[in-house]
Amino acid sequence: MNVFATEAGTDLYEHATTHGKAHIASLFKQNPKRFEEFSFSIDGMLLDLSKQRITHKTLDLLCAIAREKKLDQWISDLFSGKKINTSEDRPALHTALRTPKYQSLLLEGTNIIDQVHENLDRMEKLVNQIHAKQWLGCTGDAIDTIVNIGVGGSDLGPFMACKALCDFTTENSSRIDLHFVSSMDGSHISSLLDKLDPTRTLFVISSKSFTTIDTLCNAETALEWLKRSYSPEGIDQDLIVARHFIGVSATPKKMIEWGIPDSNHLYFWDWTGGRYSMWSTIGLPIALRIGMDNFRSMLAGAHEMDTHFHDTPFEQNLPVLLAMVGIWNINFLCITAHAILPYDGRLSHLPSYLEQLEMESNGKNTTRSNERVGYNTCPVLWGEIGTNAQHAFYQLLHQGTIPVMCDFITSAVRYEGPNNIELKRQHQLNLSNCLAQSQILALGDTVIEGAENAPIYKRYQGNQPCTTLLLDKLTPHTFGMLIALYEHKVFVQSVIWDINPFDQWGVELGKTIATGLLPALTGECEKPSLDSSTLGLIEHINRTN
């Protein structure tokens, strides 16, 4: 079926019918130059699509679909600030967050690039103050412990980035102890507070609306902990909040209501989606971890990817190619599972970050014109550090019954210098595993001679489409490029699927129902009218308590 009702879509459907079943091993046999012809690079990054089930014709038709879907116009609308987040009536301008100062972008008559840089400068001042031990708590002790309280986009991006860029701490930033608290049940914060010194701890409360219940209940717990610690000295709450809390939000009024004075505010805007916000002041923990120079280098890397995405023909455009090959797999080869496999321990949190970025953006069944889609959209994403996953779910990838597309992500160079010989060897071993796994997953056991004589339970069928993203080195700059690459990939797929990737209505109802159920659990409501399962569970919980 031609899912997209376009001319190129029809051609691609026919192409899929005739060529879609070709095994990747046979594609390599037919064309020994697949790597040269299906690898694409920009400075610092290589995208190898040669282990995908594609030919030149496939790519040509995919790019033709992108053109028929007016992708170029959508890209232009994204960058120029058109209100493409239609259900919330606002633009999605994460690209503006990394636009250099000398450029401008008018939004309702205001140059938002100036605003972006004013806030970055404000954040830099704060970061430098903390790094210079000049941010002092109530007792005059310098703050050296930061706890970021946030959830979703206010947590996953900064958390993932801090881990990814852990090699880029500076002399001043390395003395900062950084923690992330997100879970609503208090299990993060309760175990953490026991280990912290209240006089040297600063809480960063990150919430776009500053009404997120998960975040605010953790913030309240933190405040009570500080109040208890300071009660012998008789220090009042206003002073505690002024010295130990920073608010990061798009809603300053709510921060004031919570008690945070405006001198401790960092801002971003409603045109910044939560899962696209680590480039804004939500990235404060990242800047605290790696310093502002490295943070700006990360922004510059993302901007380089933006420029590449905006200016490059589809046939050489990395985010477009990555996205369209995904469309081919999902909509023409019917693959609905996607594994994210970083071969670099520093990228351990990238899978969960991409789970949110991709599934919250494109996990939707409604078109922009409010109709049900007639095709698959976002696949199920999951992942793990590759070498660890080899001992977990790779069995399914190699010999299971479902097709899975795989992204292998790693860097060519790590552990430089004469003192790192053993670690460099470990990295080489890691790379050899990365290459071996993608080779077998794509080509199956054809990679060894005589495999056909092995018993069936030892056979590897292969033909799982694999992408390899190879960074020269993982640096703040290439990391910025990598994340922006995936952001734009998600955007391109949303255009093809005709869905709005910037809202998340699917997460709202749960919050409302949870608020409604709370009285039944706290005993404020005796016999709520509910389905028998939910009611039964509530009664069991209440009996157990």
Added chain:
Amino acid sequence: MKIAVWGNELIGWTAATAFAEYGNQVHINQHLSKQESLGEQSGENTILFNEPGLLAHVKAQYDKSNIVFGSPVDALNCPIQILALHPDNIEFAKEIIQSVTRQHQQQLVVINYSTFGLGATDSLAELLNSEKKQSIAYIPDQLSEGSAYENFIQAKTLVIGCEDNEATILIKALYKPFSRHLDQLLIVKPREAEFMKFAVNGMLAMRLGYVNELANLADQLDIDIDTITAGMGSDPRIGKHYLSPGCGFGGSHFSKSIKNMAELLQSKRNSIILNTLLEENEKQKLIPFRKFWQHYKADVKGRKVAVWGLSFKPNTASIQNAPSIEVVKTLLSQGCTVQAHDPQAMLNFSKLFPATGQIAYYENAIDAVKDVDALIILTEWNEYWSPDYHKMIELMNNSIVIDGRNVMDKELMLDFNIIYYGIGRQ
């Protein structure tokens, strides 16, 4: 005897002067000209300038031609070579020994005063030719800044780390004029002498760190630390030395030596005992600031503060690792204005913090308290022990004294209605 001295360190200048006074001819070789060394040309030599009286001693011996600023070639011919180099300059020490051994084919004694680290003297010994009776000794420097010359000529203990008998005899002869006050002469291996140096400094630092911790605890428990330390000091197993709490220790070589020992303990024993002590000492330096901050409930922006005492201890102009640096830096960063006084260290301090709208220097300590919201005392110079309180109160905007060295009398402060914060004297 002809002696060559290498390096621009306090022990080098002190030994050069003392040896020159007793008939030796000393060649100074520190790659500085005589004019630079004696501060006649391009600013003062801080080592000599910071040490009271030492420059005059050096000049006197120079005038008598007992100290010579000769060419390195002359120095290389001297049969006694003294290394008094900065702890980081071991490579330079090796170069010197290699040059000396190339030039000098006869008997040679190298006296190493430099604290390069454990085993460093043995590694230098490998560059000497023992068949030609060339040997090396490590003598731990036991000088205190501010009284270096007296420490040297009236030493109570002399430790010679040397394994060569002839060299030891020569060194003992060289030290004879300064041995009258000796209680103990120890001849040990160089490695043992190096370890001893680190061990002594570490022990002293531990005492200071411990007493500071006790003082901070006493503050919280409403106990006067002076009573406690008096009791502790009366126990002969403990003694009275290094039992005064305060706002942290500083100085150049003491801190450096403890840092070296801390690194050694960490790498060999995975022990963090001295690292923790150093970290706590850094925090201790800011205790006076924290008392000021707490008094004003963090509302300190725009307040005027007098700081008395900038040198890391009295009787020196040196400000290396001094608490004043951290305190003043923090006061300025929090938007306070500083009015500073020190009998000797203001010139050095003003190089780090030039006089601007936010910091001013006063020749007279009392003048520095005019209109201030608090006085912070960081060094126990004699003149701060009993100032003109009446005038002080009259001049101060708020009569608050934060005494980082416990030099003032707490009871008297109460009589004067001065709000007083000491260390461990809550």
